[in-house]
Amino acid sequence: MLRIYAGNLPPDVTEQEFTELFAAYGRVRSIELARDIFSGRCRGFGFVEMEGHEARAAIAGLNGRNLRGNNLRVNEERPRGRHGGGRRR
Numbered sequence: 001m002l003r004i005y006a007g008n009l010p011p012d013v014t015e016q017e018f019t020e021l022f023a024a025y026g027r028v029r030s031i032e033l034a035r036d037i038f039s040g041r042c043r044g045f046g047f048v049e050m051e052g053h054e055a056r057a058a059i060a061g062l063n064g065r066n067l068r069g070n071n072l073r074v075n076e077e078r079p080r081g082r083h084g085g086g087r088r089r
Contacts, residue, residue, distance in 0.1 A: 001029065002055035006062070007045040007073040009033075018046055025061055026054025047077060 009018070015033055022028050033046040050058060055076070063074040 001049055002052050003077040004048045004055055005075055005077045008070045009042050009044050009046060010068045010070050011041040013042045022048050022058050025058035026050055
């Protein structure tokens, strides 16, 4: 099972549309769209879990694809390092 990062998503993308993008390449096990707490709109990125060979096909097929004027960035999720993510203090 691979977890895929998808970035540069349009703010009005729906969970159904997001799932359908990846379903064209295989079975989508789970999705997670990052949403703004107040507006509920997509924050521009999300994650998808798929089987390995299907995930690699989705990455190859969707990375750089244009979705409503946004060129998608799709790749295998990279583990956060010791100092990765969040705010710096």
